Amino acid sequence: MTPLLDLRDRALLTALEDGLPLVSRPYRMVGDQLGISEGEVITRLQRLIACGVIRRFGAVVRHRALGYTANAMVVWDIADERVDAAARTAMAFPFVTLCYRRPRREGWRYNLFCMIHGRQRATVLAQVDALRAALGIDVSDHAVLFSTRAFKQRGARYGASMTLEPA
């Protein structure tokens, strides 16, 4: 579903792409920039949240600054008909921060991706083992790809680009 965004919605999203003004009445300040009332800014934002265009509103942390440096993309080769059930199992583990189904590619047979962001590599590896046991997957049918460097990590950009969750 793509909800129709009108020009004012788009102007509002653009005005907020660097963040909310950190003042007592931020929505009034944004409205003043755009020539619309505080009440209209509030109503529009509530609708954009309700329809999922804004998926979260609040503090976006730099997880590396908070010590989350053991960032693992854990990938699984799972029979296609079992992917839904496996994802449900994975979601029950609070340390799984993101979970996606993605296509297999030549030389790449893994079709379920889970992200685990942790502070210690050993802890993350133990979490992967617990997850693997719960999924009933052979060691040979998964891989753990720790990130070794983050070259670019940008917040939401509603112009050229926008991304959202640590990938």
Next chain:
Amino acid sequence: MDDIDRRIVNGLQGAFPIAERPFAIVADRLALSEADLIARVRKLCAEGWLSRFGPMFDADRLGGATTLAALAVPAEDFERVTALVNAHPEVAHNYAREHTLNMWFVVAAERPERIEEVLAAIEAETGLAVHAMPKQQEFFVAARFEA
């Protein structure tokens, strides 16, 4: 960062009030003054604990698109390829990872067709095959970090 800052970071990763005085509402919950909360959020941004404070958008619902993509980059070529990939403004995240496919990046664009153009450009510039892995299904999104 003190204990109050930690409570702010832990408690404010979503569901910020959309109301006339949102900081006053949150400050009340945390037993702080509105002015103190605002000053602390400013400081947390300035010191780099928070990258921003505000909305996170869903690119797909904006009519845009995102994809994850991977490259197998020869070690001696890593710096050159990194520069070429990161030069594209549509590349939002880029990580080196431990695998034959050792560079993983996210491309986000306002138009789905633009994704294809960017991936084609990266293939042409780097001479490497781009493995695009767009999400087919999203099961869970709840990245939260404890300060």
